[in-house]
Amino acid sequence: MPCLKSEGMMEAMKQVKAIFTLLCIGSLFTFFPEMPAAWAAGDSLPVNQMEQIVKKRMDEGKIPGMAVVVVRDDQVDYKKGFGYADRRAQRPVTPSTLFEIGSTTKAFTGLAVLQLEKQGLIRLQDPVSRYLPWFHLHYKGKKQPITIEQLLHHTSGIPFESIGRIPAGSGEDALENTVRTLVGGELKHPPGKKYHYATINYDVLGLIIQQVTGQPYETYMRKQVIQPLGLRHTYVGRQDGGYREPLAQGYKIGFLGPRLYKAPTYRGNTPAGYIITNADDVAQWLKVQLKTERTKIDQKLIDDSHRPDRSVRPSDDGAFYGAGWMVRPGDNGELFHGGSNPNYSSFFIVRPEDRMAVGILANLNSAHAHSAAREIMNAVTGARESPELSDSFQPVDKAAVGILSVLAPILLLVIIGAGMRVRRIVQGKRRFVRLDRKRTVFLGLAAGLSVLFFLSIYNAPKVLFQGLPWDFVKVWGPSSVMVAVGTVLFLGSACFFYTLLTLLTVQADDHTAVDPGKGQIRSG
Known part of the structure; x- marks a missing residue:
């Protein structure tokens, strides 16, 4: 027992x-x-899945070239180029290929602002007018002070469509000229009351940096931010020049495919969107955000740049805005930001809890670059969220091509018809007549409809493109759009001309019309 x-x-x-x-x-x-599936599987990345994502997104977005970076802790786990930096020369994208990064530039400018605050050269609560005395805007007719902090967090009230007034130019005064386009303008809401993204907020910050330091924005950024961060392949705008690495050609959608496009120079928009870098330096930049790479920049400044303004409601996707970073709080919180220029795009995601970061660079402005970054992050961390996709450029391009395919034949017929009438006038087979009451009424109606037509075309962007002007659409939109608009205008003009020929001339043997020479009805 x-x-x-x-x-x-x-x-x-x-x-x-x-x-x-x-x-x-x-x-x-x-x-x-939330232990990532990739980690549980033995610390290996799902490379095949990632590359399938990239190739699919490039194909769907018609993106010529893309560079991808995946960082884990202090290691660059993946870094590769896809497609072409130059389609005509068949030059491939590599990790050293340079790209414009668009609005992901803002995190660099934001860091510089925090740096100046630490040095005691500015205070975030100071009104902008303390540094730029001529800077003032209004809300409902009343002048409103705007602070540096409100610019930093996009709560200034400056409207999004202010981007449409940014002038092209490469002169030394380009930045000030850009900021001066705001002076005396109307705010969308009172400062500090609401988050409303406006890219030009960061151009104002760039001018403050320039004013306070007594140096051109580009010089200060290069010496005090870019170099201390250890970024050896990063340049502050096109004017920085002296690229040691090849720059990818930029493209934009047009006529159902990517078309080489050389965008105007917007030096005045450099603080908001025109840093140039490559995958090698993006990897370094992302490690800095993960706090796994120590640099000469105070780590507290990096931490402060991740601290969002929670005094206002978040954006529609639940994110608050820090200093150049969108910040989504929570157990699975993340930092992210997209960048879009007329012919380039980028997207960076940092997930501190997962100690993972993903960066995408592309030489075409496409939401598919953003989606590729999110899908790769999800594949790496085992998340199941579906990235939202809203690429408006291809649908607009298809619509423009559709309009052209319908209107071009009609325009040709109208031109032929008008040409035949002109020819008959020259041959003496048609003659001009004096306007009678009936013809005058029809002519007035045609003129009125033509004026209404042309005004509608002129104001169409206010409805179709968020209030942005045609000059902006010409630069940012698919190349087919302006051809379609030109065709519509030409068709309208041709129709009006044809109508004039119809109203003002008759067959030479028609004796019922008023003879302009005698001013009376001829009865035969």
Whole structure:
């Protein structure tokens, strides 16, 4: 009996140990419920899946070239170029290929602003007018002070469509000229009351940096931000020049495919969108955000740049704005920002809890670059969220091509018809007549409809393109759009001209019309 009792106790102890082990394992999943699938699978990246994502997004977005970076902790786990930096020359994208990064530039400018605050050269609560005395805007006719902090967090009230008035130019005064386009303008809402993204907020910050330091924005950024960060392949705008690495050609959608496009120079928009870099330096930049790469920049400034303004409601996707970063709080919080220029795009995502970051650079402005970054992050971390996609350029391009395919033949017929009438006038087979009451009414109606037509075309962007002007659409929109608009205008003009020929001339042998020479009805 003692022996049986001992064996029973041993068996019971084994069961207790087994249950305890299961409880311990279960507790791991309780405390770490978001353990990434990629980590659980042995610290290996799903490379095949990632590359399928990139190729699919490039194909769907018609993106010529893309560079991809994946960083984990202090390691660059993946870095590769896809497609072409130059389609005509068949020059491939590599990790050293340079791209404009668009609005992901803002995080660099934001860091510089925080740096100047630490040095005591500015205060975030100061009104902009303290540094730029001529800077003032209004809300409902009343002048409103705007602070540096409100510019930093996009709560200034400056409207989004202010981007449409940014002038092209590469002169030394380009930045000031850009900021001066705001002076005396109307705010969308009172400062500090609401988040409303306006890219030009960061151009104002760039001018403040320039004013306070007594240096051109580009010079200060290069010496005090870019170089201390250890970014050896990053340039502040096109005017920085001296690229040691090849720059990808920029493209934009047009006539159902990517078309080489050389955008105007917007030096005045450099603080908001025109830093140039490559995948090698993006990897370094992302490690800095993960706090796994120490640089000469105070780490507290990096932390401060991740701190959003929670005094206002978040954006529609639940994110608050920091200093050049969108910040989505929570257990699975992330930092992210997209960048779009007329012929380039980028997207960076940093997930501190997962200690992961993804960067995408592309030489075409496309939401597919943003989606590729999110899908890669999800593949790496095992997340299941579906990235939202809203690429408006291709649908607009298809619509423009559709309009052209319908209107071009009609325009040709109208031109032929008008040409035949002109020819008959020259041959003496048609003659001009004096306007009678009926013809005058029809002519007035045609003129009125033509004026209404041309005004509608002129104001169409206010409805179709968020209030942005045609000059902006010409630069940013698909190349087919302005051809379609030109065709519509030409068709309208041709129709009006044809109508004039119809109203003002008759067959030479028609004796029922008023003879302009005699001013009377001819009855034969």
